[in-house]
Amino acid sequence: MCGRYASSADPDALVAMFMIDEVDEIVPPSFNVAPTDPVPAVVERVDKTTDAVVRKLVAPRWGLVPSWSKDARGGARMINARSETVATKPAFARAFAARRCLLPADGYYEWQTIPGATGTTVKQPWFIRSAGGGVLPMAGLYEFWRDRGLGAGATWLVTCTVITTTAIDALGHVHDRMPMVVREQDWAAWLDPRATDAVTAWSLLTTPASDRIETYRVAPLVNSVRNNGPALVAPLD
Numbered sequence: 001m002c003g004r005y006a007s008s009a010d011p012d013a014l015v016a017m018f019m020i021d022e023v024d025e026i027v028p029p030s031f032n033v034a035p036t037d038p039v040p041a042v043v044e045r046v047d048k049t050t051d052a053v054v055r056k057l058v059a060p061r062w063g064l065v066p067s068w069s070k071d072a073r074g075g076a077r078m079i080n081a082r083s084e085t086v087a088t089k090p091a092f093a094r095a096f097a098a099r100r101c102l103l104p105a106d107g108y109y110e111w112q113t114i115p116g117a118t119g120t121t122v123k124q125p126w127f128i129r130s131a132g133g134g135v136l137p138m139a140g141l142y143e144f145w146r147d148r149g150l151g152a153g154a155t156w157l158v159t160c161t162v163i164t165t166t167a168i169d170a171l172g173h174v175h176d177r178m179p180m181v182v183r184e185q186d187w188a189a190w191l192d193p194r195a196t197d198a199v200t201a202w203s204l205l206t207t208p209a210s211d212r213i214e215t216y217r218v219a220p221l222v223n224s225v226r227n228n229g230p231a232l233v234a235p236l237d
Contacts, residue, residue, distance in 0.1 A: 002080055002138070002162045002179045004222060005108035006031040006127070006233055007040055009135055014057060014104055017135060018042045018187070025059035031106070031232040034225045035063045035076045041160055042102040043142060044191040053193065058142075060101075064161035065145040066091045072145060072157055081141060083165040083180055083205055087198040092161065095141035097196045102182060103140040103162060106133070106233065109222055110175040125222050126174045127233050128215045130208070138179040139163040139190070139205055163205065170210040180205045 008029035015023065020042065027040045038059040047054050064078040081092045107129025116122040130136050140162050146154040167178040182190045186204040189195060217236040221227045 002108045002110075002164055002177070003035070005033045005138075006106040007033055007104060008106055008230075009040075009104055011040070011057065014040060014042070014135075018057070018102065018104075019055060020057045021055045023057045026057075027059045030228060031230060032222055032225055032228045033062065033105075035079045037062050039160065040104055041140065041142060042104065042137075042187075042191065043099075044193050046193055055191065058158065060142050060158040060160040062161075063159055064091065064095065064141060064143050065157060065159045067094065067143055067145055069145060071147070072159075078159075078161055080164045080177075081161045083163050083202070086141070086163055087202055092141055093198075095143045095161075096201060097198055098193050099142050099144075100190050100201060101140045101142045101160060102187065102191065103138040103160065105136045105138050105179075107136055108138075108179060109218070110171075112174050123220075123223070125218050125220060126215050127218045127235075128171060128174070128178070128213060129233075131212050131214045136179075136208075137181050137184075137187070139182050165205070165207055168207060168210055168213070170213060171215060174215060178207070181208055182206065 011026045027038050039062050041058050044053050044055050063076045065072045086092045086096050109125050111123040113121050114124050140160050142160040145157045163180045164177045165180050190204045222232045
């Protein structure tokens, strides 16, 4: 799974990279994004006035809450959606059909269990990113939810999830799952809210090749969500 990641790209850089039309909300940079945190996301929505598709930079909360949920408490458990079942699982199927997004990341963290100094085991954090750095466009979904008990005037909660798949061999020693990405030439098709064919959408998901991913150990600072800053992604070796 992807349970923690870094996302520190300058908003202006994201606007240029993803050709954003509108910026709805800017999220402060974070090197320790945790479940329920707001995160930068690229989405496309149909303007109700002009009927034009508008690409936006928004800030959903990480941990998807399905629109039919009775409450929002389960969102923290929905930070990942397995690619194998994302098109059919009730929690994700509606979003996969028409509410797909890109979640720009510097990279993500995984933990490897290794022997400790006293005969016990410890969890060693690793940072996994695009080779040489740069933005890793993780494939995601987003959803709208509001408390029906509060009536039609209730505030909408926007949440998201990261789509994951079986890890490539180069990462298997760290963890057996990894985020999926979408190639730049497929961003428009992936984000298109009018494209609702699940089979076509699934075909746009890809797994980075081994030579396009690098991984290295980092200090256990990331183990605490209270820690943040560039030191968290500095190589330990």
